[in-house]
Amino acid sequence: MLLAIDAGNTNLVFALVDEEHRIRTRWRIATDPRRTADEYAVWLHQLLELEGYGRPDVTGVIIGTVVPRALHNLEVLATKYFGHQPLVAGQGAAEWPIALDVDEPHNVGADRALNAIAAHAKYPGELVVIDFGTATTFDVVASDGAYRGGIIAPGINLSLDALVAAAAKLPRIAIEAPDDPHVIGRTTQSQMLSGIYWGYVAMIEGLVARLKTEVALPVTVIATGGLATLFDANTDVFDAIEPDLTIQGLSLLYRRSVPAA
Structure with a gap:
């Protein structure tokens, strides 16, 4: 194995x-x-x-x-x-099998290229892959598998860390889907959760809408990363959730690089 x-x-x-x-x-x-x-x-x-x-x-x-x-x-x-x-991944025998159609291809993170490989292998057409990691990345993959670029935003935990670090009286809270669907918080903690969670949902929906406008073709939106399921219940922006997309990309890249494996 x-x-x-x-x-x-x-x-x-x-x-x-x-x-x-x-x-x-x-x-x-x-x-x-x-x-x-x-x-x-x-x-x-x-x-x-x-x-x-x-x-x-x-x-x-x-x-x-x-x-x-x-x-x-x-x-x-x-x-x-x-x-x-x-x-x-990305070096020697495991050089990328897809085009990195961006101005600085050498700066594309391995995880983003691997996500593109795995997503293209599983879904047809134009794709947007959202990876919820340390940073939240939005990547556009063309129908021929080429990586076309995307967006890098602070991850939700980074955003929370920055908020707590900069405001002395704000407590650390857990990131979770709010029980109350209202965005108006009645306590400090609920106001923070509303701002972080619903603010992030609004960012995701807004950026995906702009990406779809720029691509100008039907797009399948795929979410990956540990926090993807956290948002799925409160937005219809995702067409699919693939928690292990990067690992799948590594497996596909290995099998292509070592055909006898």
């Missing part, structure tokens, strides 16, 4: 993926570029055993990262503990 590693700014996701691109299991750990290959190995070996797997079950490794400082230790993990030279 393939060990797919998605190294994001906040978390790293390790997933075992079979030949049919089905995710058998996944684990998440906080991103820390200082974490060594040995530390990863101890943690991951224990989790593999808990799920009934061992290191010999891993037949290949691919890494997608937006944190360059984390890459070296992940490569050492793959070679030292799994005996495989990993592919790195």
Whole structure:
């Protein structure tokens, strides 16, 4: 099976993926570029055993990262503990199989290109992929699979952190869908939740509407990332939710780069 590693700014996701691109299991750990290959190995070996797997079950490794400082230790993990030279998404044999039709293609984040690959493989036509991560990104994918650009906005947790840090009397609150559908809050906490949550819903709907106008063709809107389901109940802007789009993109890229795998 393939060990797919998605190294994001906040978390790293390790997933075992079979030949049919089905995710058998996944684990998440906080991103820390200082974490060594040995530390990863101890943690991951224990989790593999808990799920009934061992290191010999891993037949290949691919890494997608937006944190360059984390890459070296992940490569050492793959070679030292799994005996495989990993592919790195966007490099060498794992060069992008899609056009990056933007002014600075070398600056496109690996996660965004991987999302585009996976979304295009699963859905026809013009696409908008919204990824709710550390940042919230909106990416336009053409019907031929080309990445056309998009939008980067602060993630909802970043927005909340900035609000709490800048206003001494505001408490930290949990991000959740409000129980009350009214936007007028009656307490400090409910007012904050209304501003963060409904403000974010308004941003999503407004930006998607503008993207659809610019694309000027029928568009399928796909949401991914851990917070996608948080908004789904209170907006009809999403046509589909794909929680594991980046991992699926890593799997597809690996199989295309190593045809015999």
